[in-house]
Amino acid sequence: MKASVIVFPGSNCDRDAAVVLKSVMGHAPAMVWHGDSELPKSDLIVLPGGFSYGDYLRSGAMAAHSPVMREVVSRARAGTPVLGICNGFQVLTEAGLLPGVLMRNATLRFICKDVLLKVERNDTGFARHYQEGEVVRFPVANKDGSYFADDATLDRLEGENRVAFRYCDASGAVTADANTNGSCRNIAGIYNKTGTVLGLMPHPERLADAALSGTDGTKMFASLVEAIH
């Protein structure tokens, strides 16, 4: 399995993603500079977290126009799995691969803490090691993490079973209290139509190491390795 991590100016979770990918794949992913127009052959493309272009203009807006993104979009449309985490999710929405937009958190503040998520489906390459309805713990770390789309889009996403994760409480109940950033319908992550592009605000790569007090994130990467092989 070959994975590529795209590095934008201001990416800062690129190393974290690479460390986890190496631990599950057994070898390091390619680190691809945003200015490259060539993208190596990849079975998985990861857009990491961070502050590409300092979040200037809008989170993810400028990175979406990087030279390498033309190739990322075309590979995604051809079916290569793409995982966008945090800023990577913002880039995916700005690049038109996923609908909606990430707005300023309802608290108007940066939020860094573990949150609980309900796994909405497990029939994708990203989630096959999870149970449907399982509650998992991933950290969030963002200021612009509140998912927004108009009602028609949200209805369509739900109708097409494209919600990947929702913020929930310990029992799996999707409540207003659990929705710390004010996302529409508690949405934490969504898929494209084919379930091959996933964007999510929480960071699965941050709890994929027993020394870091949790490993719920490991299953996502293990799922990908298994699905791709």
Add this chain to the structure above:
Amino acid sequence: MSGAAGAAQKAEAISDELVAEHGISPDEYAVLLKELGREPTITELGIFSVMWSEHCSYKSSRVWLKTLPTTGPHVIFGPGENAGVVDLGDGLAAVFKMESHNHPSYIEPYQGAGTGVGGIMRDVFTMGARPVANMNALRFGAPEHAKTRHLVAGVVSGIGDYGNCMGVPTVGGETNFDARYNENILVNAMCVGLIDANRIFTSAAKGVGLPVVYVGSKTGRDGIHGATMASAEFDEASEEKRPTVQVGDPFTEKLLLEACLELMAEDAIVGIQDMGAAGLTSSSVEMADKGGVGLMLDLDHVPTRETAMTAYEMLLSESQERMLMVLKPGVEPIAERIFTKWELDFAVIGKTTDTGHLVVRHGGEEKADIPLAALAHAAPMYERPWVPKPKQETIAPSDVPAPDSILGALEPLMGSPHLSSRRWIYEQYDHMVMNDTVQRPGGDAAVVRVHGTEKGLAISCDVTPRYCSADPHEGAKQAVAECWRNLTATGAKPLAITDCLNFGNPERPEIMGEFVGAVQGMAEACNALDFPVVSGNVSLYNETNGVGIPPTPAVGGIGLIDNIDDMTGIALKSDGDFLLMLGEQTGHLGQSTYMQVMLDRLEGAPPPVDLNAEQRTGDLVRTLINDGAVLAVHDVSDGGLLVAVAEMALAGGKGVALEAGPDNIPAHAAWFGEDQGRYVVAVSPGKAEAVFRAGADANVPVGALGTIGGDTITLPGEDALPLATLRAAHEAWLPDFMAQG
């Protein structure tokens, strides 16, 4: 534009007023004239004013700073470089420093605090280290003060936005509220980096004829005379100084970090220095002086973002995210390629010379020609007169009223501004990025794994201003000891400290007496605990209209954990385990949080620190941790023993059935007294006997406190206190406070 800079546009002659506006005293000006052998140009006057400012020259503090211990077997670089460096073994070293950004943060909290964080990270990566953890020590005014909420919000979001964007975790810190900081908040930022011990970069520009290169952001007019501002008291007009506060751009700093580390991997750099306080002036003087060379700068090549900047303005600008480096001959193309990739400005702005002078040209004219020795070594040094602070009487426990019930007092204490949870603050900091934060904020010390190894670095920032205010000597000793204790509580071996010495106006003998007492107390503790000072900063003139802050010698320490699997935290783990206390108890209530919160009194001598007992107890605790004998450890500090127990209970979500306290000490003094050198540990029942025995062997008192279990804290004869009630009180205060107004 500051008044002085404005004057620079038109004034030719150097008037007495102009000299005074530059913060240079008549005596200092006489020295300047002698060193220069003529009247300075306005540009030269500006250069002298910043280099001789308190902030850059340490003229009031240097004589005393020399008395601090700065060496040790693992110290690679002590004070004098951009940051201190200590050996971690296996070819790795830690680079760390703490610095103040107090004055700017009061005037413009968001930018002031953010650029403080940016500046300290630059100090660390200038040496070739990758920053791996940030911490901060914050002092705000009373919660009731009209500006406090605005300052807390601005400072916290400024620190967060800068560190978060850089992708460096902010792993902890401390925050106090005290009316004596109403007009002078303190923002002390610490950064720790990791480096290959064989690839440490310094600022010395050794060699003649080498290119001097400017990289990073363009130069603007922001921050002109920031160093001078930080060397004066505030008055009503201070808020007009907003233009002297720098504006931060963490995105550019992230690019600068990556570009510098990329260039450092090549064999290209002779010396490198970030442009911090006093910008281009101080960085070039530092590099030339350390390298024993002269420097010729041609300001026509300096990248600027404003038009018609004068030499004076360019030299004194404190625009952020800039670096100065001296390169090996012929490597400019490599450097230019890297900086172009990262979209940063790159310009050759001068060369090293053999003149021993700093020569500055601009627009074809020579604007300055100063012997470097005059700037670096002829700076004034003062032995300011000082008077020791009178000692206060020790208050007997029996002279302090007891509460109606012990557990009844615990709840308001834990919910007070002084002891309430800082979650509202640290959740605004990305404390997990880099995936090595193995102990998150909220414990005794944060621990970050040394990337790719089993080792951990424990980091803690400490000082108790109310103790220092009552007795600067004993208070500063306590700050060092508490930091050492916090590191020890994780299982780490404490290595070294950085300090940030925040005081009022040193020209007042009583303030200078506080400074002297604190330095002496720190030196005593550092010597006793083998805990040298390897870097630091002094911030004086934290004073408004003649009222100074409490002496606040903040200490930032690091310690090494050989294997993070052996590390301990404060969270209680298993029902049925025993809770024990290690250390001596007398029930010292003077200057305690109990008196402050419950009685609204801050009186008496602070608790004394017995450094021998401190070391004995700490060494025993570390041995017990390494032997796996204890499962959770917490030091006893603000609020005393019961607060320590409550914090462990909340962290683990487990209750505790406490036994009655000792007979010979009043209950409220036993539970809320702040005797130093104590730890609470959790042990499995099978190991308790061994811990008692080890205590007896090491001459450390060990006492049984109670048994872990349930969801309440209980004491004989009192109503149980549910953890949920305690947690609600503990978590509520700060968010509720920030939501008001």
